[in-house]
Amino acid sequence: SSGPAAASGALERAMDELLRRAVPPTPVYELREKTPAPAEGQCADFVSFYSGLAEVAERAELLGRLARGFGVDHGQVAEQSASVLQLRQQQREAAVLLQAEDRLRYALVPRYRGLFHHISKLDGGVRFLVRLRADLLEAQALRLVEGPDVREMNGVLKGMLSEWFSSGFLNLERVTWHSSCEVLQKVSESEAVHPVKSWMDMKRRVGPYRRCYFFSHCSTPGEPLIVLHVALTSDITSNIQAIVKECPPSETEEKNKIAAAIFYSISLAQQGLQGVELGTFLVKRVIKELQKDFPHLGTFSSLSPIPGFTKWLLGLLNSQMKELGRNELFTDSECKELSELTGGPANETLKAFLGSHEWVKSEKLVRALQAPLMRLCAWYLYGEKHRGYALNPVANFHLQNGAVMWRINWMADTSLKGLSGSCGLMVNYRYFLDETGPNSTAYLGSKSIKASEQVLNLVAQFQKNSKL
Amino acid sequence: SSGPAAASGALERAMDELLRRAVPPTPVYELREKTPAPAEGQCADFVSFYSGLAEVAERAELLGRLARGFGVDHGQVAEQSASVLQLRQQQREAAVLLQAEDRLRYALVPRYRGLFHHISKLDGGVRFLVRLRADLLEAQALRLVEGPDVREMNGVLKGMLSEWFSSGFLNLERVTWHSSCEVLQKVSESEAVHPVKSWMDMKRRVGPYRRCYFFSHCSTPGEPLIVLHVALTSDITSNIQAIVKECPPSETEEKNKIAAAIFYSISLAQQGLQGVELGTFLVKRVIKELQKDFPHLGTFSSLSPIPGFTKWLLGLLNSQMKELGRNELFTDSECKELSELTGGPANETLKAFLGSHEWVKSEKLVRALQAPLMRLCAWYLYGEKHRGYALNPVANFHLQNGAVMWRINWMADTSLKGLSGSCGLMVNYRYFLDETGPNSTAYLGSKSIKASEQVLNLVAQFQKNSKL
Amino acid sequence: SSGPAAASGALERAMDELLRRAVPPTPVYELREKTPAPAEGQCADFVSFYSGLAEVAERAELLGRLARGFGVDHGQVAEQSASVLQLRQQQREAAVLLQAEDRLRYALVPRYRGLFHHISKLDGGVRFLVRLRADLLEAQALRLVEGPDVREMNGVLKGMLSEWFSSGFLNLERVTWHSSCEVLQKVSESEAVHPVKSWMDMKRRVGPYRRCYFFSHCSTPGEPLIVLHVALTSDITSNIQAIVKECPPSETEEKNKIAAAIFYSISLAQQGLQGVELGTFLVKRVIKELQKDFPHLGTFSSLSPIPGFTKWLLGLLNSQMKELGRNELFTDSECKELSELTGGPANETLKAFLGSHEWVKSEKLVRALQAPLMRLCAWYLYGEKHRGYALNPVANFHLQNGAVMWRINWMADTSLKGLSGSCGLMVNYRYFLDETGPNSTAYLGSKSIKASEQVLNLVAQFQKNSKL
Amino acid sequence: SSGPAAASGALERAMDELLRRAVPPTPVYELREKTPAPAEGQCADFVSFYSGLAEVAERAELLGRLARGFGVDHGQVAEQSASVLQLRQQQREAAVLLQAEDRLRYALVPRYRGLFHHISKLDGGVRFLVRLRADLLEAQALRLVEGPDVREMNGVLKGMLSEWFSSGFLNLERVTWHSSCEVLQKVSESEAVHPVKSWMDMKRRVGPYRRCYFFSHCSTPGEPLIVLHVALTSDITSNIQAIVKECPPSETEEKNKIAAAIFYSISLAQQGLQGVELGTFLVKRVIKELQKDFPHLGTFSSLSPIPGFTKWLLGLLNSQMKELGRNELFTDSECKELSELTGGPANETLKAFLGSHEWVKSEKLVRALQAPLMRLCAWYLYGEKHRGYALNPVANFHLQNGAVMWRINWMADTSLKGLSGSCGLMVNYRYFLDETGPNSTAYLGSKSIKASEQVLNLVAQFQKNSKL
Incomplete structure (x- = not known):
């Protein structure tokens, strides 16, 4: 009667215990700005427990429990909704209605948001949340965890990440052979469209007549979030091997040979940021950058795969x-x-x-x-x-x-x-x-x-x- | 019958015209993720119009109109509240209730939030919003603008700024005589507690037995948000002139003479960030930094003024x-x-x-x-x-x-x-x-x-x- | 019978003692490349003894003793000269003659050159030698020390400094308000032509329509050796107050208003580098730099004082x-x-x-x-x-x-x-x-x-x- | 009658013509400080002509002609030697003798030194001279060029390089996986003792329990001159495969496992610097660096090959x-x-x-x-x-x-x-x-x-x- 099931039961109890301890309670509305932050250890506990789960299924289990057990208090929402409707009928003054709406808004915040919020303030906390969301997406794809609560939590996370990875906080970095090996290894590993074969292949992709850019968050410079590769050519390229295999015409770029910029690869380097609007901004920023460097450059085009x-x-x-x-x-x-x-x-x-x-x-x-x-x-x-x-x-x-x-x-x-x-x-x-x-x-x-x-x-x- | 009043009427009409044009409409719930960002020019228009208003009263007028005219659609809120209550009574499945709550949440977002959101993505946009909130606070203090809508808008702005200026995105920077004149001038000008008299005074405050730190946002390094001055002493100082006037004992610090860290000044450098939790974090971070540099340092205290x-x-x-x-x-x-x-x-x-x-x-x-x-x-x-x-x-x-x-x-x-x-x-x-x-x-x-x-x-x- | 004279006698004996110990003996020709460097302490002794002499007269005394007592061995020179002449008369093969000339060349190296050479390898050693030469020049100007040996030592030092401060090792640095206070203080203090009155005066001299450049040695970036101030104007300025007193036309430079570059001040910041060709190179480099930034700039002129x-x-x-x-x-x-x-x-x-x-x-x-x-x-x-x-x-x-x-x-x-x-x-x-x-x-x-x-x-x- | 020989004759005439034009004449002693530098083009001509010679034999030919044709003026040396001897016999005052010696010293400077001196001031000039000396050493090893004049020129060049690459001007740089690919490629290619097999091999050599340092000249940071590899171990390693093949015990270094530093490879990256004292300084500097990082580290040893x-x-x-x-x-x-x-x-x-x-x-x-x-x-x-x-x-x-x-x-x-x-x-x-x-x-x-x-x-x- 013991064995895996019992072990699993023990793990589940440990999960519940952890969540009870680690997820901070939502303060009452009046004290929402007078509540001290939970002790650092409290949120760090969650981070280390979660990071200690080696299996994606275990992580999925924990996330499912978090989503289902620490979401919105529907009773509160109903109560505040009723209150808003009543005040509206009574045609009370604006201030009263606005405050009721604010209470309602407050009631609609799921409790796990507080956990994520406090984790985001830890050293490396935002990075942890990006990985957590990558796990969540993977678990959803593998159908290890399902249901509307989980979808909602995914949406809440995406919303938080969208605020933090807003374009105002993204740095455009150019990759060259003078970039660090660390960066080039990451760029190379995240290349999803046309896999990199060797370091000399990589050297060519950051060499003459090529550009490689990525966005990093301003708090973690040198960490690629999304990568864009560009070839500078004389016209719109119709063949990808001409770009990734052939040697460029010469070692030093001649500006007058460059008439077109071909975006031949764009790869998300952090899967946890799916759905956060990065690609569109990256393309726009790179176009601006290229126009600054090559004022006469007039042709911009992708050379794109047709997966599926x-x-x-x-x-x-x-x-x-x-x-x-x-x-x-x-x-x-x-x-x-x-x-x-x-x-x-x-x-x-x-x-x-x-x-x-x-x-x-x-x-x-x-x-x-x-x-x-x-x-x-x-x-x-x-x-x-x-x-x-x-x-x-x-x-x-x-x-x-x-x-x-x-x-x-x-x-x-x-x-x-x-x-x-x-x-x-x-x-x-x-x-x-x-x-x-x-x-x-x-x-x-x-x-x-x-x-x-x-x-x-x-x-x-x-x-x-x-x-x- | 013409004159100032007419001019003022013209300005007000221009304001209304601007707001109509610049504040993006809230997309219907279903299209909320499929709506293209407004053209850059649209939000930039607001920024330049606002920046062109020289008088604080004019700015207050515009902000008041924005707060009052582009807030929450109360009818929508009521409608969605009713829907939530009804679904709850019907005991419908979780997915349906959660979506109704999400619609309600969406309805509770004031329309001007979209404007702020898009401005935040412009180059220098976040900085603009910090200044805008500083204006708003000043206007409220001067009673140039009042009312619950304005208070709510202030709260919304504070909430947005709190997300962006979250501790995970703040860099601790130390100021020394090797820092740029730009930075020292800013630190000197923002010193609110014990005004800086000259550059030599400033040099002393960043010299031996003194530490000066500030938080900057990772997207704008070198721009002080809040500044903390520390004196490294043998015991808890009881007199401020001993710190800001007297010459330190010698040019080179002797670590064994340092037993206490006295926080003798903390000043917010960006008034628009009032209420955003920066000071507490700064004190904590600086204590950690000092402990790293001086492992035997055991005494931490402020030497604080008693305004009022x-x-x-x-x-x-x-x-x-x-x-x-x-x-x-x-x-x-x-x-x-x-x-x-x-x-x-x-x-x-x-x-x-x-x-x-x-x-x-x-x-x-x-x-x-x-x-x-x-x-x-x-x-x-x-x-x-x-x-x-x-x-x-x-x-x-x-x-x-x-x-x-x-x-x-x-x-x-x-x-x-x-x-x-x-x-x-x-x-x-x-x-x-x-x-x-x-x-x-x-x-x-x-x-x-x-x-x-x-x-x-x-x-x-x-x-x-x-x-x- | 005691008193200053005796004290002075004691100092002189200490000097002789130091020089005997600190100046490395010249190895015999055959072992010139097989002789280990003197212990670091040996040369460091000279540096700290010298630095401990507060009076310029005492320093002059020590330098005079070094110049007179540790120069060329004239007997050796004569011997090798005779040898060269004899070999030449004998019409010996090239190799023999060349080696004799090399021995003669070796004999012509003054012994104190070895001391300077080894000091140059210490941390901060080159900087020390620059200051030492500044002292020497001052002492010569004050006639505290005289004679052909001293003049020769000055020439030897100048020759060594000229090799080290060769243009290939100089970095051109631009000073702006974003430069460190350290740098601006040094630039301000070294301004010999039109003294700087305040920090706002200094801010103007590095602000719009002004350029301030200096050369630093690549081993000590941020340390000005020689400073050049330039005003960017519409024509050749005839009045210095128009440059150093008046406010520039506007905060942001308009490139089309700039037709001339006026060099209005050039100051050596390290007196020990007098006679080392820095000024000419600096003017040339700055002209190149300005031409790069302002391709249409065609007029270059100084506005110079007429001292004397x-x-x-x-x-x-x-x-x-x-x-x-x-x-x-x-x-x-x-x-x-x-x-x-x-x-x-x-x-x-x-x-x-x-x-x-x-x-x-x-x-x-x-x-x-x-x-x-x-x-x-x-x-x-x-x-x-x-x-x-x-x-x-x-x-x-x-x-x-x-x-x-x-x-x-x-x-x-x-x-x-x-x-x-x-x-x-x-x-x-x-x-x-x-x-x-x-x-x-x-x-x-x-x-x-x-x-x-x-x-x-x-x-x-x-x-x-x-x-x- | 035409063909290779004629072509070769033409090349030799071109060489003589070039040298006549490019090697600046030695000014008379009196004007030695009043002679303007030769036009930049003059020395640049030599650089581009030389760089255009693809064959090492051709380069050797040019260097041989330079050494033989533009060395010391032996007549001048004899004349000045005689003058020194005469003055000495006449027991003339010190000033006169010193000046005669200085003239003799001046006469002993070979004319090609002026060419090298001026080249050193060009952009990239010193680097060119390092390559030129590497060619010269190779040509001597291959016996493409011989004789006392060439040996003397090699000595003169080595002397000049020794002044420029003096330890005061060398920066110690540490190589890690965060260094640029450019640097790691250079380090990898210059590894002469235990060849690097792949990028992962290289990653290990700069990873935990390993240190890799190089000297660069302060004028060209990031360019390795000489590279030293160190393993941090518990005792003196007796087997090289334990260092370059095996994986280190763990990803994060534990300081208490480190008791010994083993220098397992030192490679000159610039062959033109042979004989310039770099290796000894590098070992000393690295020992100091390691002592700073690991105060309890007590054992230092090489693990060296026994070539030959x-x-x-x-x-x-x-x-x-x-x-x-x-x-x-x-x-x-x-x-x-x-x-x-x-x-x-x-x-x-x-x-x-x-x-x-x-x-x-x-x-x-x-x-x-x-x-x-x-x-x-x-x-x-x-x-x-x-x-x-x-x-x-x-x-x-x-x-x-x-x-x-x-x-x-x-x-x-x-x-x-x-x-x-x-x-x-x-x-x-x-x-x-x-x-x-x-x-x-x-x-x-x-x-x-x-x-x-x-x-x-x-x-x-x-x-x-x-x-x-």
Whole structure:
């Protein structure tokens, strides 16, 4: 009757005990500014207990208990709500109503917010909360913890982090080969889009014709929160290997060879800051910085991956096969050509090929697939939506920033990762600086996507030749 | 029919026009995270309009209009309150109730908070808001603007500033003669307690046997928010001139001569941060810093002014004279001695003397006044209250921090300022590091003041010899 | 029989004892690279003994003994010289001759050079040697120590300092109000030309439309060796009060108002570095720096004092009176006008007036004196020579740098110092950047002074109207 | 008739032309301080011409021409020598003699010194001269250039560099993972003793229980001149792999585990500074630094390679075989045992084995070789001399510094490099801080080596058992 369950029971009791001790009680409204801060040890206890939990499941358990047991006092909220309604009916003077509203506002603050607030004042406390939220997000993704209380706590944390990591407190730092190894190691490890292979690879990404910037919080300089890589080129690059593999033309930059800035990678280095508006600010700040250094620089564009495209396409092929017994994404002649080239039924071939990226080795297949994959990709980016906004997260990010969906590029990322994720396709989102404001408003407000003629043509071809 | 009034009408119309344009509308709840930030220019407009108002009265007018016209939508609050109450009665599932509470919380956010939020993201925006709040406090003090809406806006601003100026984001900086002139000029100008007379005076205050620290925000290093001056001495100093006038014993500090740290001045350098908990943190941090540098340092105490004592005493004398026709603060024999020494009626003499500080020139008067003024001062500090807490703001500050009211010092500040403000008296609040936590809790909770035997004896003498 | 003389005898014996102990013996040629450095204490002894001598006369005595007692071994020099001559006659192979020359070179190194060399390696050693040379120069000026050995030691020290303070090791630092108080105090104290009156005066000299630069040695950043003050103006300033007294036009510089850079003060901050080529390099470096910051800046000029002019003039008046019984510097009509204006004999009046600078109060006198003083000053600057070069040291400095003697300015420095030193006259030495090289070569080589038409005209007037 | 020779002739003419133009003439003695510096371009010409020579042979050619053609004017030297001798015979006053000596000193300065002097004042000039000397040393080693003039020029350059890189101008910098990648790459590339394999290897060498320091010149901070690696251990390490391969005990240093500092690598990073006394100073400075950080640290020792030992041993074996037909380094019984173990004649086996380091794979051979190789190594280090000093350069370095030859370690470096160079042997030179001064003097003066009992015993065994 003993064993893991008992051990687990002991852990749970320890958790409850800890929370009882560590979460400061909410002072009554009248004393809210006259209550001394809890002893430092009290909050530090929580930090060290939590940090001692090695398993994400244990951490999830503790966070779940915190969310469920130390949230808002609903009785208080109801009482104060009633009081506000009553005063309003009585048409009492403004001062009285305002105070009642303030009491209501106070009642709506969950008790765990006090814990987070006091932790934030400890040495390294804010950093701890960022990691805690990263754990919480991971635990939610793994469904280790669920429910509305947990979602609310996540929202409260995000709100607090958004205040602390507000753009006024972010420093833009440039990474060069003169930066510390510590920083370069962090930048290298956080690179999520085009993984860094070696120190010489990293040296190139911070060398001539390249820029690497990150935001740090002013209280922790040198700690990357989010990183942006830029290539300085003569025109809008259509191929990522040209940026991350090839050597730049020379050791010393010649300013007159630089006409375009290509954002080719943006990576969040602290997962706990998901949803905190950092990327948009970083892109804007870097554009300003580049304009200062290169006053004649006029072209700004991303060269972006299209994560999810292959998966979406394979999903569609599967479901069409299951439902219709055939694929209506490719035209008959396209299917025929593919059959001829591969000697098998187009659908099966396609599925096999898209999974294995063997097709890139055949020039003929590459040529045969270009037209259909380009128009399918255009549709995936332009036409597929989630709550009205672009389904693809990278597209959604740049469109929110006010960029234009500018060019879809064939054979743009021929690395294994690029072929698996998006059939080697990449896309440029272009920033016309005068129009990002209106574009952003239009996209966020009326959900309309601004796209170039190339993209719109491909979408039209899709609508003519493919059926969903 | 034209003239100032018309001009004023035009200004008011311009204000309304500005506010309409600059204060961003509150997005509906569903779109609260999908709303693009207002154009930078929109908030910058407010900043430049406001900064262009030269008169404090004009600024007060604008702030009043902002507070009154762009606060909480009371109808929304009532509606959401009703909704919460209804859901609670229906015993709906947690998720529904939590969301209703979140909507209510959202409705309770005043609209001007959005303006402040966006301003905070501008370059120099937070600094602007600190100055704006300083203006608001000044305008309230001058009664240029009043009312519950304004008080609420002040509270909202204070809350926002408290998040941004949280201790996790404050840097402790030490000022020395190697600091920049910019910093020393700011420190010198913000010295409110013992004004700095010259650069050589300032050089001494950052020289050997002296420490000067300030907090800056991590986003604006080198900008003092609050400044603390410390003297390193052999024992608890009872006289301020020994610190700010006399030359220190030698050019190089001898560590073994240092046994006590005397906090002899703490000044807020940014008035807009009143009420934001900075002083308490600064004292704590400096104590830690000093302990690190001087591991054997065991004695920490303030040497504090007693602003308001003379004024309080003169007020009492006046009212007793008016009400009773005589003064019951001094004993008969004290009055007699004073009359003999001055050749006039004790009361009149006293009032005249306390106003003119001529008395310090007479050794006999100084001796005669010592006993009564010491016990009156002890009572003023220990017995006079405001809402249960010490009336004297300096006492209240140190008692909140957990210090002990330790020693009242006669002839401790013989400068004009010291004689006018507090009859030359000063007081040491002593920090026994092991006890500050409990002391603070006891004071804030049960309002009980911890005092030394000297102080309690003086209070007892007051109670025996003086009548209020 | 005791007393000062005996004490002095004791001091002298202590000096001899110290030198015997502290000055390292010169190793024999063969072991010159195999000899361990003397114990640190040995050289440190000299430093602390020397630093303990409070009187400049005592220091002079010690330096004299060092110079006379520890110089070159003349016997060795003679021996090696003879050896070189003999080998040359024998027409021995190159290697043998070269080695003999190297031995001779080695013999020519004075023994005290080893002491200085080892001191230079101590912490703060180079700084000590700079101060030691300052003492030596002062002692020579006061004739406390004399003779060829001392002159030689001074030359050796200057040579060593010139290697260490070579331009490759000098950092240009700009002083602003953000520089440390330490630096600003040093800059302020070393200002020899136009004394700084207060901190606000100093703030103005590092504020808008002003630049202040200094050279520091790379091993002691923040320590000014030589300081240069520049005013950024619209044209070549003719009056120093316009620079050091008047407030600049506005708080923020407008680049388009800046067309000229006026070097209005250059001061050596370390007297021990006299004769080490610092000033010329500083002017050149600052010009480069300014050209970088203000690419369109085209006019560079000094506004320089004329130290010694009044003294030279009074000396001439005196000697002409003594020798000729009259003054031939002023024309008869000039003398007559002066007599009429002052009601006394011109010569006496002149001497009295030039001594007392009362004359500036009379507009008529100012007008009457302008023509003769201008031409006399032109001659003093252009015609008076020392070993063929300009007698006036400031003129000599700028002419060596390749500047042109460009404009003599009347009523240019009406401060007491300016009137006493140079009858209120100042001069602009203008730097035409394309011509400074040839000008410098011409001046240093053929001793010819490049001057503007204004100056040459004044010189011609002098030659016509005055007689020496 | 054309081709390489003609091309070479053209290059040589270009060299002569360049030198004529670029090397400034020596001013006559009287004008030595009145001669303007040559135009910047003149010296810069030399720098760019030289830098344009890609081949070391071409550079050697140019340097040879400079040394031979622009040295001392021997006629001048003879003339001034004669003058000095004559004045001395005439018993002229001191001033006259001193001036004659000064003229002689001036005549002894080679003309190319002026070129180097002016180059040193250019931006990056000193760095250029360091590289130039590195080329010169390489060219001498390759015998591309020879002769007394070249040796003299090398000496002059070394003398100049010694003044500029004097210890007063060197900054000690510590390398950590927070140092710039630039610095770590340089440190890594200059590691000559135990090559760095990867960035993680490098990270360990600057991590816990390790220290890495370098000297930089104060004019070029961040540029390593010479690098020293230290391991902080509990006792004197006898095996290098324990330092460079194994992971340190934990991530955070525990001060009480640190009792010894082991200098395990010292590498010159700038070959042009050979012979400039840097290593000795670096060791001294680092010892001081470590004593400051770890006041109880009492043991300082190197763990040093023995380059040349295997080569010396193989040479001896060869020559004994050739001369005597047998080897007298090993005893008969040792030879017998080796024969038995390897099944062949001891000598041949030995030569083969020492060349191939196969022997370490056999435990028996390792045991058999220990005694003879240890005593042979002791003799190599202690008994083999060059001009009376230790032949082995590493031994000579540490003995000059005053260290004691303390312990020879068997199987101390089992890397390929260690086995090839010194049969896996390493040696500790121990620094007893109180005795380094006397030890150094004794070694440099009387050439006596201080060694431990272990070493002396091994030497005695050698003298008993081996014959040279």
